[in-house]
Amino acid sequence: NMAGVLRLTRCVGGLRGSLCPSQGSHVQQGARLSSAPPTVLINKILIANRGEIACRVMRTARKLGIRTVAVYSDADRDAMHVAMADESYNIGPAPSQESYLNMGRIMAVAKSTGAQAIHPGYGFLSENTEFADLCQRSGVIFIGPPSSAIRDMGIKSTSKAIMSAAGVPIIEGYHGEDQSVERLKGEAEKIGYPVMVKAVRGGGGKGMRIVMAEAEFESQLESAKREALKSFNDDVMLVEKFVDTPRHVEVQVFGDQHGNVVYLFERDCSVQRRHQKIIEEAPAPGLTEEVRRRLGEAAVRAAQAVNYVGAGTVEFIMDKHQNFYFMEMNTRLQVEHPVTEMVTGTDLVEWQIKAAAGEPLPVTQEEIRLTGHAFEARIYAEDPANNFMPGAGPLVHLATPAADRTVRIETGVRAGDEVSVHYDPMIAKLVVWGPDRPAALNKLKHCLHQYNIVGLANNVTFLSQLSSHAEFAAGNVHTGFIDLHEAQLFPERQPLPHTTLCQAALAMLLMEEDQMRLSTVMSQDPFSPFATAAGRRLNHTFTRKVSLNDGDNKVQIDISYSGEATYRMQISGHSYSVSGFLRSGGDMEELRCTIDGNRSLARVVVHGNSLHVFSMDGPHEVHLPTPKYVAKLQGRGGASSGGAVAPMPGVIEKVHVSAGDTVEKGDPLMVMIAMKMEHVIKAPQAGVLQRVLFKQGDKVDKGQELVVYQLDQEESDGEEES
Numbered sequence: 001n002m003a004g005v006l007r008l009t010r011c012v013g014g015l016r017g018s019l020c021p022s023q024g025s026h027v028q029q030g031a032r033l034s035s036a037p038p039t040v041l042i043n044k045i046l047i048a049n050r051g052e053i054a055c056r057v058m059r060t061a062r063k064l065g066i067r068t069v070a071v072y073s074d075a076d077r078d079a080m081h082v083a084m085a086d087e088s089y090n091i092g093p094a095p096s097q098e099s100y101l102n103m104g105r106i107m108a109v110a111k112s113t114g115a116q117a118i119h120p121g122y123g124f125l126s127e128n129t130e131f132a133d134l135c136q137r138s139g140v141i142f143i144g145p146p147s148s149a150i151r152d153m154g155i156k157s158t159s160k161a162i163m164s165a166a167g168v169p170i171i172e173g174y175h176g177e178d179q180s181v182e183r184l185k186g187e188a189e190k191i192g193y194p195v196m197v198k199a200v201r202g203g204g205g206k207g208m209r210i211v212m213a214e215a216e217f218e219s220q221l222e223s224a225k226r227e228a229l230k231s232f233n234d235d236v237m238l239v240e241k242f243v244d245t246p247r248h249v250e251v252q253v254f255g256d257q258h259g260n261v262v263y264l265f266e267r268d269c270s271v272q273r274r275h276q277k278i279i280e281e282a283p284a285p286g287l288t289e290e291v292r293r294r295l296g297e298a299a300v301r302a303a304q305a306v307n308y309v310g311a312g313t314v315e316f317i318m319d320k321h322q323n324f325y326f327m328e329m330n331t332r333l334q335v336e337h338p339v340t341e342m343v344t345g346t347d348l349v350e351w352q353i354k355a356a357a358g359e360p361l362p363v364t365q366e367e368i369r370l371t372g373h374a375f376e377a378r379i380y381a382e383d384p385a386n387n388f389m390p391g392a393g394p395l396v397h398l399a400t401p402a403a404d405r406t407v408r409i410e411t412g413v414r415a416g417d418e419v420s421v422h423y424d425p426m427i428a429k430l431v432v433w434g435p436d437r438p439a440a441l442n443k444l445k446h447c448l449h450q451y452n453i454v455g456l457a458n459n460v461t462f463l464s465q466l467s468s469h470a471e472f473a474a475g476n477v478h479t480g481f482i483d484l485h486e487a488q489l490f491p492e493r494q495p496l497p498h499t500t501l502c503q504a505a506l507a508m509l510l511m512e513e514d515q516m517r518l519s520t521v522m523s524q525d526p527f528s529p530f531a532t533a534a535g536r537r538l539n540h541t542f543t544r545k546v547s548l549n550d551g552d553n554k555v556q557i558d559i560s561y562s563g564e565a566t567y568r569m570q571i572s573g574h575s576y577s578v579s580g581f582l583r584s585g586g587d588m589e590e591l592r593c594t595i596d597g598n599r600s601l602a603r604v605v606v607h608g609n610s611l612h613v614f615s616m617d618g619p620h621e622v623h624l625p626t627p628k629y630v631a632k633l634q635g636r637g638g639a640s641s642g643g644a645v646a647p648m649p650g651v652i653e654k655v656h657v658s659a660g661d662t663v664e665k666g667d668p669l670m671v672m673i674a675m676k677m678e679h680v681i682k683a684p685q686a687g688v689l690q691r692v693l694f695k696q697g698d699k700v701d702k703g704q705e706l707v708v709y710q711l712d713q714e715e716s717d718g719e720e721e722s
Contacts, residue, residue: 037257037258038358042117044067044113045116045118045353046068046069046070046071047081048071048118048119049123049124050423051424055410058085064353066353067086067087068085069109071089071090071091071109073090073091073096073099075420079413080417089113091109095422103134106125107135118135118140118141119352119353120142122333123204126331126333127332129154132147141356144331145255148307149306149307149331153306159326160173162305165305166305168301168302170326171243171326172191173187173239174238184239185217185218187239189214191241193212194213194242196239196240196241197220197221199228200234201228205274206228207224207225223680243319245320245478246478247268247284247317247479248270248315248318249295249316251266251267251314252265252312252348253299253312253313254311254355255308255309255312256355257309260364262363262364264368265282265340265343265368265370266284267281267283267284267336267339270479272482273384277335277336278377279463279466280336282373283373295316298314302326309355311352312330313329314326314329315330333349338376342372342431343372343433344368344371345371372435372440373437373439374433375440375467377429377467379427380427381393382457384459384462389679391702392419392425394456395417396415396454396455396607397415397454397455397588398413398414398452399451399452401447401451407430409428410429421649430444430447432444441473445468449614452619454607465491466489471485496550496622500617501555501557503593503602503604503615506567506569506579511606545557557571566579580594588603590604610623611623644706645706646706649700651673652698652700653672653678656671667682668681669682672700689707689708691707
């Protein structure tokens with residue numbers, strides 16, 4: 001019965017379920033095991049990962065009374081997951097190849113600490129067959145599927161053949177061994193543009209490109225192969241037809257060592273940027289119960305075909321008629337697993353640990369209920385207005401909504417921590433639940449307004465715009481959603497409301513008064529006439545002129561003290577009566593403000609020359625103008641040669657040009673790797689290059705000049721005369 005628990009034939013060996021060497025990848029339905037695998041006691045787990053997923057696994061382990069071992073790179077010495085673990089061990093330098101991907105060092109720590117099991121999290125070694133095999137040879141439980149399942153589903157051409165044989169719908173394409181450019185290009189022409197080229201061992205949007213026309217095929221193929229080689233150490237590619245405006249719908253499956261497999265319904269992950277998910281929800285909006293059932297059953301057949309154990313996700317492409325086709329299977333816990341947990345009332349990490357120990361699934365298919373709706377918003381250090389360029393740097397200020405049974409904050413960083421250039425730029429996952437989709441969406445929007453970050457660019461405002469879009473609210477989502485609605489999601493910057501400017505000016509005045517009072521206390525003269533900055537005068541009213549920069553616009557505010565702790569503020573001919581007070585809270589000030597009788601509450605943070613105001617209207621930033629003499633000093637000797645600059649910290653992967661080369665505007669100069677993604681740096685203008693300042697393998701900081709153009713003679717002479 002497909003609606004019930006499915007039974008798989010499995011041969012068990014060692015500490016966990018594994019395929020017998022002579023057994024194939026396929027199993028028959030309905031077969032039962034002749035003997036159950038033994039249950040193993042797990043009382044210590046090593047988490048071979050970092051960040052939020054390491055912290056997530058540790059929370060469940062602690063709940064189960066299991067001790068945890070963390071591993072960390074030099075860059076993560078003070079990281080949150082290190083502080084949370086019962087034990088922690090350094091495994092090497094910051095680059096992941098020398099630390100989190102170093103199987104030998106990780107296994108050595110596991111053996112020396114007596115950890116019976118390793119949880120790989122997601123990414124890094126989670127889908128590495130060699131590591132799963134190493135665990136089995138070393139007598140350490142790998143909390144994941146058998147290596148054979150990882151191998152079969154990790155190679156896309158193999159997985160497509162297995163899925164087709166198992167009756168799972170697939171999209172036809174070229175998955176052959178001939179990897180010549182001519183053959184791949186020829187297959188693309190047969191399939192018909194647009195096509196998608198992607199790494200057979202790919203995942204997470206890495207090594208994948210959409211090719212719209214023949215003219216761009218070779219350049220896109222080369223870029224995808226480079227990225228695939230860097231991410232997976234394998235640049236074998238496949239070519240498939242690109243389905244226009246598809247939905248990305250995936251099904252959570254789970255298997256145990258006793259032959260049971262269930263599905264825990266689907267998630268919609270259609271809204272993406274750079275082919276990576278940015279917001280997910282469960283269940284998928286608009287699906288009929290019939291489609292939901294068929295999706296689940298197809299996903300179970302997929303898991304059944306490779307003798308699956310543990311948490312896995314079967315990803316499908318769905319067209320506008322709700323026809324769905326197998327895309328790939330992720331043989332690990334997904335980033336977005338919390339939305340499934342929220343709507344099914346499960347703890348998938350607990351299930352993983354218990355399944356790895358040999359315990360049977362705690363429920364049958366009929367006992368799994370879908371309740372309510374959940375969203376997950378991925379909060380990243382990135383600049384949405386600059387093509388979602390990843391960022392790095394310190395989290396100077398971080399305030400989040402309060403967590404409860406309907407709100408989860410999945411994070412691996414705290415205020416003051418650094419978002420490292422070496423790893424994924426995720427700051428947190430905000431997960432919310434509601435009794436239905438509209439209620440859950442309202443909660444998501446409310447919580448996003450309460451997520452306040454200062455110190456580096458982030459996508460919180462963009463997520464607020466996205467979740468407030470009418471088409472998103474209607475559930476009309478697909479993978480091209482952001483591009484289609486670009487104008488609404490990236491509106492032109494508007495001048496700050498006068499109310500926000502009044503809040504900023506009041507906060508500045510109140511902070512000044514606090515500082516003056518502190519100075520008075522330090523001077524031990526409470527009667528000093530300099531103990532206030534309010535502007536009180538005995539015989540006349542003093543008007544203070546305050547200048548703030550709203551983006552590129554300079555705004556002047558005339559402020560006079562009206563008595564009774566109230567100020568009169570004049571902005572562009574409009575007058576406002578403003579009063580309020582500050583309440584301190586760590587690195588944040590809470591401003592309670594009344595403007596013309598209307599009360600408001602905002603969080604205020606000062607960072608450098610900027611003042612950040614966070615309210616339910618969204619985050620706003622104002623700047624104090626830089627004095628002219630300071631600007632002059634900053635500009636002295638720093639005249640730009642028009643050379644390209646690094647848009648973020650990263651490592652130079654490839655250099656296309658040399659000194660003396662003539663380039664046209666838009667020509668590729670270098671390829672950078674940052675946050676595990678490839679970025680092509682293009683010439684900002686035409687000209688002759690005087691110097692190329694970096695070579696392959698060099699590390700660069702954000703804003704560093706990469707090349708220098710030759711100045712023409714007239715410009716050079718002019719510089720000498722000045």
